[in-house]
Amino acid sequence: MKRDVFQAIADPTRRAIIALIALQAMTPNAIAENFHTTRQAVSKHLRILTECELVTQEQKGREIYYTLEIDKMKEIDRWLEQYRKIWESRFEQLDVLLAELKEQDKQEKKK
Amino acid sequence: MKRDVFQAIADPTRRAIIALIALQAMTPNAIAENFHTTRQAVSKHLRILTECELVTQEQKGREIYYTLEIDKMKEIDRWLEQYRKIWESRFEQLDVLLAELKEQDKQEKKK
DNA sequence: CAAGTATGCAACCATTCAGTTGCACATGTC
DNA sequence: GACATGTGCAACTGAATGGTTGCATACTTG
Numbered sequence: 001m002k003r004d005v006f007q008a009i010a011d012p013t014r015r016a017i018i019a020l021i022a023l024q025a026m027t028p029n030a031i032a033e034n035f036h037t038t039r040q041a042v043s044k045h046l047r048i049l050t051e052c053e054l055v056t057q058e059q060k061g062r063e064i065y066y067t068l069e070i071d072k073m074k075e076i077d078r079w080l081e082q083y084r085k086i087w088e089s090r091f092e093q094l095d096v097l098l099a100e101l102k103e104q105d106k107q108e109k110k111k
Numbered sequence: 112m113k114r115d116v117f118q119a120i121a122d123p124t125r126r127a128i129i130a131l132i133a134l135q136a137m138t139p140n141a142i143a144e145n146f147h148t149t150r151q152a153v154s155k156h157l158r159i160l161t162e163c164e165l166v167t168q169e170q171k172g173r174e175i176y177y178t179l180e181i182d183k184m185k186e187i188d189r190w191l192e193q194y195r196k197i198w199e200s201r202f203e204q205l206d207v208l209l210a211e212l213k214e215q216d217k218q219e220k221k222k
Numbered sequence: 223c224a225a226g227t228a229t230g231c232a233a234c235c236a237t238t239c240a241g242t243t244g245c246a247c248a249t250g251t252c
Numbered sequence: 253g254a255c256a257t258g259t260g261c262a263a264c265t266g267a268a269t270g271g272t273t274g275c276a277t278a279c280t281t282g
Contacts, residue, residue, distance in 0.1 A: 010121035011270080015190075022197060029228065041271055043230065062228050062279035070198045077195065079126075080188055086133060087181045122240080140258065152241050154260065173249035173258050 003052045005075050013037070014045050018068060021055065025065040114163045116186050124148070125156050129179060132166065136176040 009015055017031055028046060032039040046066055049055040054072045058065045120126055128142055143153040157177055160166040165183045169176045 004123075006117075006123075006126065007121045010118045012115075012117075013270085015117070019193075022194060027228075028230090037270090038272065039229080040231090040273080044270075047230080059279095064229065070194060070201065073191065073194045074198060076187070077191055080184065080191065082130075083133060083181060083184045084188065087185060090181065124240085138258075139260090148240090149242065150259080151243080151261090155240075158260080175259065 003048060005052055005054060005072060006079075008049055008052045008054055009076070011045070013041075014049060017042070017045055017049065018054065021066050022068045022070070025058065025067040027063045027065055031066070114159060116163055116165060116183060117190075119160055119163045119165055120187070122156070124152075125160060128153070128156055128160065129165065132177055133179045133181070136169065136178040138174045138176055142177070 009018070013035060016035070020026060020031055020034060028039060028043050031046075032042040035042060046055065049066075050057065052072070054069055055066045056069055058067065120129070124146060127146070131137060131142055131145060139150060139154050139157060142157075143150040146153065157166065160177075161168065163183075165180055166177045167180055169178065
């Protein structure tokens with residue numbers, strides 16, 4: 001039942017919805033027009049995105065505008081942070097070293 | 112059949128596996144010891160991670176070492192990039208706003 | 223108040239998924 | 253060669269997922 005952000009962005013349609021409403025808040029109908037699926041399917045995706053607080057709703061008359069909660073996206077960024085440290089350090093030094101070691105290994109195996 | 116990186120990191124167990132082998136290459140058995148699940152379940156996860164090129168295998172004797180392909184993680188980072196731009200610009204805007212409010216506050220107090 | 227529009231929710235369906243169990247295959251050790 | 257160890261693969265299962273259809277609710281307009 002409890003869904004997390006990573007599960008939310010796993011679906012390509014949901015990522016597309018996120019990309020859409022990142023620019024401006026939109027209604028379910030307006031969003032659905034961009035996809036080859038029913039309005040109800042989009043509504044379901046919006047429900048999931050709302051559940052994990054990636055989007056928020058704002059009622060205006062009979063329309064409901066959905067807005068991306070950009071702060072929640074930072075959660076993914078924070079998770080990535082630990083790996084960014086790794087690839088940054090490897091870029092600086094280890095990458096070259098590893099390539100050399102692999103090359104040496106190849107030479108060894110040839111013998 | 113075709114799985115992408117986002118689907119791969121959707122599962123909490125797979126994220127834990129990624130975190131484990133980020134530090135050092137590990138065998139399926141060694142990885143499985145860290146979870147309350149069977150070796151075969153871990154093996155399945157590794158297969159999925161391999162399919163979408165997040166990990167690579169290296170056979171050493173009868174053991175197979177799995178290594179995280181940190182470069183593939185950059186794909187997620189690239190996707191995040193567009194949203195990072197948004198929250199950074201909002202932060203700047205907020206910064207300006209806060210500065211203005213502080214200025215106003217000063218003016219108020221002077222009165 | 224009636225008709226139309228915007229939306230959410232429930233029920234159902236086909237597919238996928240994560241996990242377990244059992245088996246096969248390869249490598250290493252006695 | 254016999255046996256133990258490390259591993260992957262296939263079949264099965266229960267749960268979750270994404271989608272559709274149909275209906276109920278709420279707001280707007282005439």
